[in-house]
Amino acid sequence: MKTIYLVDGSAYIHRAFHAVRNLSNSKGLPTNAIFGFTNMMLKLINDKKPEYAAMVFDAKGPTFRHEMYKDYKANRPPMDEALAVQIPYIKNVTEAFNMPMLEMQGYEADDLIGTLAKKAEKQGFMVVMVTGDKDFNQLVTNKSVVWDPMKDETRTVESITEKQGLPPDKVIEIMALSGDSSDNIPGVPGIGPKTAIALIQEFGSLEGVYEGVETITKKKQKENLQTYKDDAFLSHKLVTIETDAPVEFDPEKLRIQEPDSQKLAKIFSELEFRDLSKAYPVKTDLSKKEYTALTTEEDLEALAENLEKAGVFALDTETTGLDPMQASLVGMSFSYEADRAFYAPLTHDYLGAPDQVGVEKALEILGPVLSNPEIKKIGQNIKYDWIVLARHGADLQGVAFDTMVASYLLNPSHRSHGLDQIAMELLEHRMISYEEVCGKGAKAITFNQVPLEKAVPYACEDADVTFQIYGLLQPKLEKNQLLELFKTVEMPLVRVLVKMEMEGITVDSDQLQALSKEFQGGMESAEKEIYQLAGEEFNIASPQQLGHILFEKLGLPVQKKTKKKTGYSTDVKVLTTLASQHELPALILRYRSVAKLKSTYVDALQSLIHPETGRVHTSFNQNVTATGRLSSSNPNLQNIPIRTPEGKRIREAFIPRKGWEMFCADYSQIELRILAHLSQDEFLIELFKSGEDIHKRTASEVFELFPEFVTDEMRRQAKAINFGIIYGMGAFRLSNEIGVSRKTAQRYIDNYFVTYKGVKKFIEETIALAHETGMTKTLLGRTRPLPDINAKNRVLMEAAERIATNTPIQGTAADLIKVAMIKVQNALEEQNMQTKMLLTVHDELVFESPPEEIFQAQVLAEQMMEGVWDLDVALKVNIESGKNWAEAH
Template identity: 40%
Template sequence: MSLKSENSKKPILLLVDGHSLAFRSFYAFSKGIDGGLTTKEGFPTSVTYGFLKSLLDNCKNISPEGVCITFDTEKPTFRHELDPNYKANRDVAPDVFFQDIEQLEIILEESLNLPIFKSPGYEADDLLGTIANDASSKGWCVNILSGDRDLFQLVDDQKDIYVLYMGGGPYAKSGNPTLMNENGVKEKLGVAPERVVDLKALTGDSSDNIPGIKGVGPKTAINLLKENDTLDGIYQALDKIQQNNDKKYKGFIKGSVIEKLRNDKHNAFLSRDLAKINTEVPLILSNGYELKNINQELLSESLKKLELSTLLRQIDIFNSTFSKGGFDKNNVAKEEEKAPKVAGNNELENSENKIPKINVTVVNDFELLDKLIQRLEKTNEIVSLDTETNSLNPIDAELVGIGLCLGEENDDLFYIPLGHQTKNETPNQLSIEDVFSKLRTWIEDPKKEKALQNSKFDRQIFFNHGLDLKGVTFDTLLADYLLNNQEKHGLSEISFRLFGFKPPSFKETVGKNKDFSFVDIDEASIYCGYDVFLTFKIVKIFKERFSTEKNDLIKLFEEIELPLEPVLSQMEINGITIDIPYLDKLSKELKSTLEDIESKVYELAEETFNLSSPKQLGEILFEKLNLDKKKSRKTKTGWSTDAVVLERLVDEHEIIQHLIKHRTLSKLLSTYIDALPNLINEKTGRVHTNFNQAATATGRLSSSNPNLQNIPVRTEFSRRIRKAFLPEKNWKLLSADYSQIELRILAHLANEEILINAFHKNDDIHSLTARLIFEKEEISSDERRVGKTINFGVIYGMGIKKFARSTGVSTPEAKEFLIKYKERYSKIFKFLELQERLALSKGYVKTIFGRKREFKFDKNGLGRLIGKDPYEIDLQSARRAGMEAQSLRAAANAPIQGSSADIIKIAMVQLNKKFIEMNVPAKMLLQVHDELLFEVEPDSLEITTKLVKKTMEDCVKLNVPLLVDIGIGDNWMETK
């Protein structure tokens, strides 16, 4: 059977069972020379080599356009709660396996740019099932690479979900896997995929320590299922035999088996629960599955370091195999996959099973350019626009070509080649200078309407050439983000949803060329032509969608998201200065501190060991020091020593506080202090982050490459990291931070008078809450901390146990405090509960400004409540619905967090406008949740401070006042 699905209409997503492939790779070499592959210094590499080689081979065979990898975590899962003996028979892998796999994960994530999914409480199989269903619903053909037969239950020909089965168990040698469809599963196991769980319920699984029914083997189980269909059907037949001795049913179940079924009924249903894959794990799946560009330099360095010369020689193959299928201008903007041959909208299709043909005029002489400009000047219609470049980084990208679409006729598509390269002859193209001397007026005319897909990227490209892009009245990426916030927002994904086909992929177009500048001009014109043609078509559809919605979404689009785009573009261009000598000094200091902590840990443990090894640490804590084992759990890798366990143990032994500190500081060192200097742009000398405007479900901005929004502030060293962020020479940094904005929004939304009055009086809200729940006037600092914890915890659905753990109070005290809080602030809980009801009833909740966050529930679970009267829903029953209860907590929080995001966006738009109008010598640099960071010319500090504070506090009117704290300093740390 071919490795490719017979359904070639869809792009292929390869899901990799990480631990399955890792164990197979490890054992493939562990019985060889010296027990496996190592570097000259003895670092294990069997897993990394075998995994990468197998992954590369399989990707070359099936040409996936997306690859995701799942791994187990060391934490126990819901299955361990069902049966403590689950997988208890498995041997713990040696330490070298975990050292190896840690390095592998770094390469997969940082070098190959592949997403890795893990989720505490769930196994990799559950994640595979969840992702497979989600991807299938979004138009992917899913292939799951694994040696685990449990995954056969996911196979579904109708959904295009298949398993690439690596048979033979973890010790088997590598070979081409077998593509298992429904017929393949039946041939292999004797039952259909939907009966695999029932089969396991009867036979058990010794590898996972699933008991099954003693004495029932595969042959008997298959026969039972053939006659009775399911496990429930078998026991229904058994009940009828017991009730009336019916000969008909006796014929289906032989006497010797009847006794076994009766004796082991509990184990049968337990085994079914253990074997069933959970396909509803609460994962964030909004960023798409498409391949992204690899970091070839980092991959090369890693392979050299690990002395994997065989893989190093295939670096170009890695690059071509794992280069993304789309020119992703904003890491979410263009998810271009292989164009599937699938019939689309009749309006767009020229013939069955083909994407529409387009004719593109290549503008390569002045006569054609002048005719194009004449048409641009005459038209009063919107024009779609796109740029092609040789890099995804807008700071460094060079312009290769420009595409335009003026309508839907054959002569409405144009491509202007500007930066193409050929080996033997001069490309037939005009110079950038000549083109922009004629095109500048139209590009900078605010009255000439333009539509783009992710205009932020194109705006920066034009900026690099001295042009100020104006007149952008539509961005299909941002529009789709508001209209379809649970979908992927790439151009090809939108096209597939609307028209049933995807345009030619970037990967196919570029092929083996170095970058887009080496693509043939005619081929590039078609590629870019589809981009602008589809953008033009999508604009019409989305405008109609906006008109059918209430005014909320169109106002969000036109008054917040669209005007925010140029603000973010300029912030990315601005970047921020990093103090490298300071970070070098801080790195040395932190490393010395870590060494001191390690020495103290070894002294307390009375031996040296690998602090990074959970297994070794678990043995020290629970075997040697004999700490309370009830506060941890024995997993397949040994005793759990995660952050939650260490927090539970903090009062039991002095060693724990040092271990927690060591972990915290080690992460700071690797993630920020040693990493930031490598992220400085050589051209500008600054770090330029990417603000993702269409990435989060809540409406918040996110930051990437690097992520400057997650720099912690709780420890001394984490605060000192901010000292490395500097303003322009002789300028100052100004920080403006909304104070308690989410609590203020909650008070407004819930119309809670106690909080509203307190905010108007500028009272200490946490002391107020503490006085209410402790029922006294004089409050200590510890009691105020309890008030603060509960104030913020309620917003995020914090329960009794977490509240008790966070504050150090007993569980009964925590329960009492929460009851009192609910009594004092009853309107808050009514509001939060209403949001949960609305999510169940309508499938979405809204912010103050109308931004929707949608929620999809299992149609066989909470999804059955869609359309119900929200006030008739039994909320307590719904909250017990396992994983979906997490979605309910998110629904309660979404209007608060989303409104906060909207407010700071509104403030950013207003501030930018005022800075321009008043010619203020200040630059907006960063947005970090509720904080804005500026660099300001010193003589303008007073006027800028007043302007920033007043604008941010007055940008919206609520029932409570907004308050902004201002800080000024020579570095970011000094502003706090």
Template identity: 40%
Template sequence: MSDKQHLYLVDGSAYIFRAYHRLPPLTNPEGTPVGAVYGYTTMLWKLAEELHKANGPTHLAVILDKASKSFRNDIYEDYKANRPPPPEDLVPQFPLIRDATRAFSLPCIEEEGLEADDIIASYARAATRKGWDVTIVSSDKDLMQLVGTCAENKDDPEFPGGGCVDMLDTMKNQRIGPEEVADKFGVPPEKVGDVLALMGDSVDNIPGIFGVGPKTATKLIQEHGSLAAALDAAPDMKKSKLKERLLEGREMAELSRILVALKEDAPLPMPMEDFRLNEIPPQPLIDFLSTHGFSSLLKRVEAGTGSPARPTELNPAKADRDKEAAPSSPEGNRQPLPDMPAVDRSAYICVQDEATLEDWIARAFAAREIAVDTETSALDAMGADLTGISLAIGPNEACYIPLGHGGSDMFAEKPAQVPLERAVALLKPLLESDAVLKVGQNIKYDINVLARHDIALAPIEDTMVLSFDLDAGRSEQGIGGGHGMDELSERHLGHTTMKFKDVCGTGKKAIPFGEVPLDKATEYAAEDADVTWRLYQHLRPRLAAESGTRIYERVDRPLIPVVAGMEREGIRVDRDALARLSQEFSERIAGLEKDIHEIAGEEFTIGSPKQLGAILFDKMGYKGGRKGKSGQYSTDQAILEKLAAQDAPIANKVLEWRQLAKLKSTYTDALQAAINPRTNRVHTSYSLVGAQTGRLSSTDPNLQNIPIRTDIGRQIRKAFVPEKGNVLLAADYSQIELRLAAHMADVPPLKEAFDKGEDIHARTAEELFGTVDRDTRARAKTINFAILYGISRWGLAGRLGVEADEAQAMIDRYFERFPGIQRYIVRTLEEVREKGFSETLFGRKTWFPRIGSKNQNERQGSERAAINAPIQGTCADIIKRAMARMMPALTEAGLGHVRMLLQVHDELVFELPESDVKAASTVIERIMGEAALPAVSLDVPLAVEIGTGASWDDAH
């Protein structure tokens, strides 16, 4: 081992915000918010311990920002002016995060007037001059300017060899050297500052040059060598927008170059020698964890079991919850993560012969609980070839069984592997055995892949669905809130998994998984099974502790094989009809383009928001244009609809052009390409975790967003047809959300109307306006649904085309006539603010961590969603229960040949012989009508409308 010193500098500020967004809000026993502190503690602990064990660093320090202002604000007053203040519940956690760092006996460095990046740069420069190597733990693009920087005095005999700088991105578990920086920016690290100065940075409010993006900035530096050279060359460039921007923006670019430059000569607050990394003394850490009630972490210190995983076994505790009601520790009644060894990919076995496979099968039978994962040649389960199967029976006890490896060339040498048919025959009894539980991550995919090899995978559990039923919405906007295996592994196990691109590459260099060398393929595939097994041990016990058993066992888990079966069934589409529609749409689009160009007086790219905005607001002078941060006008649908209301013919034409272009690309063209050549049907993929409320979502292709109320949408639905001799049957819940609202809000007039089979919108019109005609019924219908979505006075005014005061009067009158709805809204919001989540009648939780946000838009958005979530979620639960019961009921009635093909919101679509329509309709209507029973007894009937026809459209 080398005696060379190696300094690690941790960008602590990035850790703080990552921790804040990864975990739900929680408080310590004194009621202080500590969610970010907990996450930061686990992340730092894991990093320090792993680096120490790896004998990588000799020294380590955490660098933090002292304050929001720095010397750059003296240079440019608006520097970072656009940054919003930190979240209110994060501010009191900043000093606790400093305490956490010191609890590890690690240096915590911060300086007034300097940013963390400048302190890091100064230490990096000083360390390399002393001959030390430096690793910056961050993925910050500004710090990439330092990568590759080596000591200037390499030849000094006192420090032979000098020192150099690289980075470590712990999110991706990736080292960043000069080559990686060049791949990202297109220039070496020492030129990154020039690129940044040209492109600017909206986050830090660095101006750059308006209109110069990353690609243009990179190209300029590549061509001219530096920022100064590129700016000097501008006067001699050909006349162009770029030339004008460079000439006009020179001063801003030069200012930006100063702002992005890192200060490398700041005084060092603490000697580097004091950063030596030693074993973490336990007592300061124990004191800190005890103070803040981090009991599961405390147990690990006292037991000497090493660093904690990064779990989420934390009960969310709201700041406004009474202290008496707050849990005594953040973990509350969550189940702790079982002690497990760290993931060791070298322990995995590659199964290449029958004897080894039989041995693993025997071990799997003995384990009675295994994780299963399939590797395939493509993402489409209906078209992909099976490349291999991985199994796990315990932590690090995992194997990979290659089945389709070797080059695509028929003459390519193929590695030793059990023949596919033989392996399938051996595995089939295990994978179908009722005595062995099979756990998967998105196991629906594996069910469909294996079904094509005549394996009916059962019984099953799904870690993705488990996570969704426990934590739906707990983290928003995809920041640590997803349910993919990589995210769950990071969040719950503290382990960064291998990524598909790491083994298969990306872009033109990408290879199929079947061409990956077996050692790498084994590490990747077996890790998937191993991690899935570990996640199951963590997530499954939480169901009972967090009241998630009912929704998982009675609604979602039974649905997994049902949805898988629907995906395999697919639905037939008339290719010729779609082709005719595509041609018709092309002709209409061309005609609209001609009309739009004539109105505009010139040709332009209609699909370009920038060009369209310039035509509408600069050339034609329409009012209402607003520019975004990019400097271009918004031309979204709302803007165009406002212009259309102002009698702007071009706006109507553009709206129609957009609709036709979208329908053509998304449906009439895409559906033809999506027809499976083996089945001649289109097979959508349903996600059980795609919508927070529990609704299924459809992708590849999306069959849930075809417009139903337009002639064009109906033409597309008419292309969905049955096989010869069959018909399509559509069974649709009638006004189910309003019926559930009447029950859940206890609204007697609405319940009475539903009991009598009255027109609910007419009844509402009578209650609100005293008269029923086409206009009042239409308004009542809009109000009925809008209220359930928590609409504001301005939102309702926009929908009805009235003034805000008139809309408010309608809302007030609605609540006066139906006070139960208002009570429901108030009660729901109070409960969500108290508990952090809403609940359906079947116990499905949807979390709303931003319900108390100080940001008005965030808070009101959460409030609107929280009002509707229990109703829409209960609706989703009911149709899921109907789907799970449907095929057993049809089979019992002698109608097992009826196919359930699609689920679209409140509708189920079936294919069946016309002669069976009457018998099947009776069963379908009964199952859908009774779907809530016996778990929930509703005060209103669930009405089901059934239609049949020679196409999906005809069935409505």
């Protein structure tokens, strides 16, 4: 029997909207309902693989039920604006999936589905009504069922009859008596679903109830039934789903077609559904492209000549892996005009592979062009290609534009700046994916094994698209007044990061191994103590088992449930709260911390030591944090705790090369100094100029004490207030942070603003400007769009206001340390010094230096960093040296 799926699209939409929360793209468009709706549709398509289907929506405006009863659905509020803006996208997604859509003025989706179901049954179809709405139970027959995708539950004649004690055709009778508050259907007061079922079981139908009403012994029930008889029969009409609406059933028009991948990819790209956009590959139209393989020395010589004439070109490398410090060069692609690119295969190695020039000869031919600083090079994440080429002996100069960095500057809150994402947004072009060429999982091959007929279009497309995007992004940077920041900070920084990543840092593997054993011993000791306190052994890593111990066995107060409300939450916040009440949560926190540090750093670092250099080479990311700060990965060296004993032990394993010393140059209170400059707060500026302890003085003002009476704990609290103000911290969060009541925290904040009137004015003016412009910016002109700054949702708006306040301060600090890195690196090179800049961690730069240079290097770092920008409050740098990172910090 053929099956048709009739989907209650309107119910899908509302369930999706309420199931997924706080999801939007970087432009501020709410996307939660679209995302949930799409995933429900995918569940239908993937699980049921329907041949026939229809997505049915409610049409705008009143229906025939409103003519019967003007108060029908009158208690429903207007559609939430955040949902309303998503409806067109939801319909576009449905259309792109090639799912037939139906809606009709004057009828609800229920009526269209009811009519189609009856007509489909007559034509020999099995009908599956896809909805969670129990009203549809009345339509269930031996040929029609209801499938609820959220519960993955199918409702049949048997299951409905078993559950309510009456067959599906009695659902209308039950609802006529009990009514439906969600649709404002009156029913009979005092009669709920259970009573209604009992009455229909006894009397058989609504008419039967009224024929035998005099036999009802319950006085109030009888009175209500008699008084509200008209309402009961009206309700019967209102809840009855129409099965004779003027809609035709033509199976061929409801046959599912293949999804339009191009349309879906474009929609998902705009909505920033990255995984979904990847799931719909589109065959790239290569007919308009001129993509050429260069396999001879003569080919490369001609290319070199043309690249020199062009004066600007995009380049991309193909390699054997993702780590630029270990990947081998397989080939290079070039483009200097749209829709035209060249691929030079160098080390492809498969059965039948053609002769190739090879890496050494290719770089000999192309070397003069690559090293010519007058010829501009364009790349996507060109830092990767730069490192790969440098490791293979090429001296890349003239790097002028990185499309990934440019995309990030324009859209810092965007989740992805990959070439495929940018291409879809700017060119509406779906790129060939790496998986299409190399496969995935266990069957994946490395690029050197890819045949040229596949490798050439893939590699050439990378260079071609990069060149085209460069032409689009440069004017955008100029229009948004970001070109100066791009040229003077972000692009020069790429060269500095290349040097730092290639340099790496030494870690003492023997010390790490010893530390691993020490941490393991500490964990085992903690385990025993945990079991002793718990009174039994259990799986410490299991939230369920830990929740049982804490809340059921020990009787500690439950703080919150898990997201699915199925168990107790045992997250860090919960355990921290409980730690003041019992020793066990505190011990669990310590155990978790040590276990994480052991796996993330102590053990992982040993496997990340480079086989040739013997050093660890982290990757610095320019396009991750929305504020402009650099982050690091593989390994992430910015999250090693500074103040814990375990964090200090890990930092002790980071050492300089033999005979050298390590030193750190750390900006002192840079964000507060920037706040003083931006706010022009006279009192704050004076504090910095006089050299007074700012946290102690803040404590004195906030707590209304003479400075000599300020304790260390008060200074700690004042420090939290000073930095909390920068992050837009309110009384609720501050009260949690420093352990006082919310009322007291608010008094502290009020006192702070009485003292620092200029700061208060700066925050108010910054927020007002953000509301006016929809963005915020740093001192150097870095911008951050604030799509939620004028949102009607107060939570979203206040979060945007905090970002508006914080970004000019934290973002400026990020900009300044980037400029400092460029200046320091240039100065080291100009003075032909051996000292190496190794790491950047927030406001700190880490160096290694030979003994004879260390004093000179420290002076140079201090001068460059303190003189990086002319602020009204001078920047201050602290410098420490030692035999390892912990000593130097």
